[in-house]
Amino acid sequence: MIWFTWRQFRTQTWITVGLLVALGVLLIITGRSIADAYAAANVAACSGDCTSAVDNFLYEARKGTNGIVYSLATAVMYVVPALIGIFWGAPMIARELETGTHRLAWNQSVTRTRWLAAKIVIVGAAAAATTGLLSWAVTSWANRIDAAAGNRITPEVYGARGIVPIGYALFAFALGVTLGMLARRTVPAMAATLAIYVGAVAAMPLWVRAHLAPATHVTPALDLSGFDQFSRAENGEMRITGGGGPSDAWVLSNQTITPSGQVFTGPANQQYCGPNNGPQACIDWVGTLGLREDITYQPANNFWQLQLTEGGISSPSPYCSPDSASGGPVDASPELPTTEPTTPRLRTASPGAHVPQSVGT
């Protein structure tokens, strides 16, 4: 079965290897130019206020070809798990059922359980290895940029780094295999795999990820030196959002509250914030109110805890999460597929698979 599984997936394997090599070459070439920019901007050697050194480096690293490769590498990390689910997972069983070759395969001297196990293990391992290698390459390539930008934990970057892509690839693969068994037709299974994968990857940062590690909650005094939002309406209503939280954190919520804990909405004092006053008078007045920022965020150093937990959730593995402290959301996760139900499902799927033949004999 090992040889045969390899033989069936040989073409896909060579295509994958080819694409990986092409991307690898691209990363090596642009990686050098980024390292040069890093050295030129003197980021490593700077001490004290490094803002300008970092900004210079980021400007160089994100312009031209480097910028395109940066966006491409991030996109690839989201696209590859989907491709694995669509082109490796969905057709694996569906194509056999569709073309009737399962009747050939299941009548060799190999039990169906072993047949399925061999395919799932071999192709699943290839999926994990491919995304693992890819993610390692992209994560190390982007390491300096991510560190300089301090945005490793923000949703778009986070999902394209570390071990989470491996989890997504295994999830997409298991999803494709399962849907292929249920649909028994390749193209609908591929379409359904793509749809559910996109839904799951979008749902993760929107509803799930924030709860996978304990968030930090702080209420510092409102920082008057910079606002994300500062507006006053005709009727005196005000909306203020401070720039709060560490710059490298993933801010989940940020509200401005009064000393009594209410969300601050005004009213604006027309003496300072009226149409005839400049903004500074209004800001000075706001400063006298004793407002605080109410911020919830995932700090940058939660990155690996989140990665391990999310990687564990999305992987269809018998163990769920290496971190029992965040086991709650893991168990509650609706997208946790396990390989266990697929084996019996295959058995129950086979009767139906033959209905048309028996009718039309």
Place this chain on the structure above:
Amino acid sequence: MSSPVLQAEGLSKRYGRRPALSDCTLSIPPGRVVGLVGPNGAGKTTLLHIAVGLLPPTTGSIEVLGGLPASGTAQLAKVGFVAQDTPTYAGLSIADHLRFGAHTNPGWDRQLADDRITKLGLDPSQKAGKLSGGQRAQLALTLAMAKRPELLMLDEPVASLDPLARREFLQGLMAHVAEHGASVILSSHLVSDLERVCDYMIVLVASRVRVAGEVDDLLASHYRLTGARRDPADLPLGAEVIEDSHTDRQSTMIVRSTTPIDDPSFTVEQITLEDLVLTYMAQVTGSRPALEKTR
């Protein structure tokens, strides 16, 4: 070698409320080439799929070579199956298929497989998807043969083949049986395909086994009676009327009788296997409209 190759007791398969196989009881002796014949949709594929373990029966029990179908590696190795439409992997070459067989069957007979492919004049590097229907059927048969099964089951293997390919396929099958002595169960909706090769016949119509037995016994116990018109009810004891037709003056009956019909008022004739099978098929479709509807 006297225990049956296939023994079924009250075997039934239903798809929802529609019966695909009803109360099938069979005991097929070893060393036979068995023809499983019936019209399209009679349940032949269902019976064969149950026998190789691709389908679980709804009720009843089945043993193939003394074991449960597909119950393990040893059981799988004893049974060869060529499925309907002879599925092969279109993207893989003939050599790949043979390697697949070699890797997945402990009893793989490489010599047999290579010889057959050479004899058939096939190029091992050719993709199965590019083969003609006859060549693909031969490839599927080679795969099933080279695992050297004790029982070889084939589901309508020649249905889509032209007459020449049909003959070559059946010749190849019979040569293998003569050389290696495997039992064979072969289904078809055409009696003419089976007549020349089978020594045991099962007629399956509208999900039920109508008659099963050695071809010689069947031929020796069925007669066509022609004579002056008379009621089928007053025939000699032990003669069962399978089919009767009457004109004003004359009656023609096909009867089954274990003892020779010795009635001077009839002309007694032997019937051919084809007539016999068609009679059983017509019996159901003609006189049982209720069953006809369920097909």
